[in-house]
Amino acid sequence: MKTMTEPSLEEVVDVCMLAGKIMLQNGAETYRVEDTMMRIAASYNYLEPHSYVTPTGIIFTVDQMEAPRFIRITERSTDLEKVAKVNSVSRKISSGELTIDEAYEQLLQIEATKHAYSIWWQVAAAAIASGCFLIMFKGEWRDFFPALLTGGIGFIFFIYLSRMVDIKFFAEFISSFVIGFIAVIFVKSGIGHELDKIIIGSVMPLVPGLLITNAVRDLMAGHLLSGLSKGAEAFLTAFAIGSGVAVIISFY
Template structure:
């Protein structure tokens, strides 16, 4: 009986680790729950329940096996879809019998400890190029391409920099959008830019919570009302912070 309980504990720990990685990296709620339950079933826990919210995961086993319930708190969330894909790949290997419990735990711990994001300079360059391209996509003029690149890159740089010192994400987004609006106004005022609105629209796109909105809608459609509404509220607050930063510039300048 003792070995059975210990084995069940190890299985649940691996499932919770996989769910934690996915949820912290931007995975949808229903995907996290489905992955955890499939992994548990593949390791022998046929009857399990999982309840996932953006801030925590509850997982339990039931049936003839020992009934065990564990919880994991989610303190930070970011966007790293590569980690989500890697955990999905490990889950498929587990379900097909290609990975043992020990091997799965080792690979998951390795994924959890790694930083798979692109180097910060590349992120800034990508945000700059995306800002210029979005500006053109919104019917901007080519003369505003360089100002949009500079404004968008500076805004993203400011967002990451402020977020390191201020843990409140919405405050960082407000300051970043404030920088974007101020730089766009300066470029237009100096004659280096023509369309203030197009420069601002293109530059703030790197801050827009696109993944949050998508996940909120998908969770709502899948019936996860708590997660869907909370993610929708987070996306709304993010959009409000971005809009407030731009509104301050337009109001006073």
């Protein structure tokens, strides 16, 4: 039940910063993060908030504050369910359904929530997607199982290397190298037939599709710095994937 107690400026800023942090860490576009933070502040009658968001940090202030607040983003992943839940909290705040304490508590719960699907469900989805991508790229059905197995194993390497090694793009490079290696083994043994189609289908779950989409949307929204930085990250990720495959192909 909403009380009549007006929240303090510090409490409102805490909610805005936490909401922006969760969204940015989980794949939201820059302009969406800024818009959500400003709407939350406006819901508590702070009508002139200012936010500046980049892929690695958030700066937020309102006119009544003596100094802006800053938070650095060091880890980013993709969990659009969390983004949707933060948007839902923001809408409830705007409609007056939540107090400031309730909103902050719900945001903390959203932040603490792990992935909706287990690792093995993710691997299974990546494996099936790899086989389906092979068919979509006009591969033969007899290569469906090799692509399915290759993509699944490659995605397992990607998940565990991402957790073990902090070096950016290393997981993508090694995973694509493993995919290329397994695909070559399948073709050499006669189980697989079209090496290029098996590799293309298997690396598709690693391709940074969300990064590319967000980069374009941020550029179209006028966030040039964020758009260019996300585009550069997507390019380097694609380069790492291509390099891993190229190393194997050069020996094959």
